Amino acid sequence: MKIFLNERKFEIAEGTTAFQVRDIIKKDADIIVLNGFIIKEDMPLKENDRLTLIKRGEIPDKDELEALLIARHTPGVHEKVKKAYIGIAGLGGLGSNVAISLARIGIGRLLLVDFDVVEPSNLNRQQYFIKHIGMYKTCAMKDIIFQINPFVNVDIKNVYLDENNITEIFKEVDIIVEALDNPYSKATLVNTVLNKIPEKVVVAASGLAGYFSNNTIATRKIKDNFYLVGDGINEAKVGCGLMAPRVGIAANHQANTVLRIIMNERDV
């Protein structure tokens, strides 16, 4: 009977259990992942099961690392996610969080677009480190993604997006995440995508400042190719700043919307 052990084909006798395989192959493995889920009790294996054996704290070589990263990705999801090419417009509080979530689920390819550099005032909500201050956000985020999942292909563009360059920049991606700060830029991006490249899907955000209720942040499907996240009301202004928790909630609404679209779940 065939199973996948650390993502490679492996023959076992019928009735063999997960722990029996561990005892033969990697006796010191203390994390046993079966079909994307860590198991604590022994289980018999079935044809085509995916079993991964991990020794906690051991840093694997690059080939083995990819197999181990894949282990926690739900089978059937990984193959689709790996083929997706997602553009992220803006790498502030929204974009930096979206980029990391998509990297962690093993997205195949990302296009990161931002014109700005990391500043100390960004660190209240954006996923950069002190060592990144002064770097382009695109380069800093590429560095972070490489530390999380080096198998994501990351393209970067250090440009200010406007109606003259949006179509060209995003022409190859499947889905565009609008993660800009300025409301005029947000409207320009969404209008340009919907009018000029309507075959793309855009996932935008509006209304995520402050520490208002979690539950007013929602995802709405405005059109087949336009999703909108946020409370629609609370803008960043004097006395109502952007803060990590609520920006993170909105960003992960966007990231999960991207994942759902990839998986062909088009309702919200």
Add this chain to the structure above:
Amino acid sequence: MIVNGKEMNFETEITVDELLKSLGLDKDKVVVEVNFGIVPKEKYTDRILNREDRVEIVSFVGGG
């Protein structure tokens, strides 16, 4: 006509541009959809709305 799910009445014919003004919305911060089609910004002053139209206006606020 129906604007963002709510019925609105106007005495005379109205363009998208005039509707946005009457709602106090900035035309550079919105996406306007009429009967499920996006209206390009350069058409806001020409596009006349009829009483049967369903208008959806998404207005962006800052923060990201």
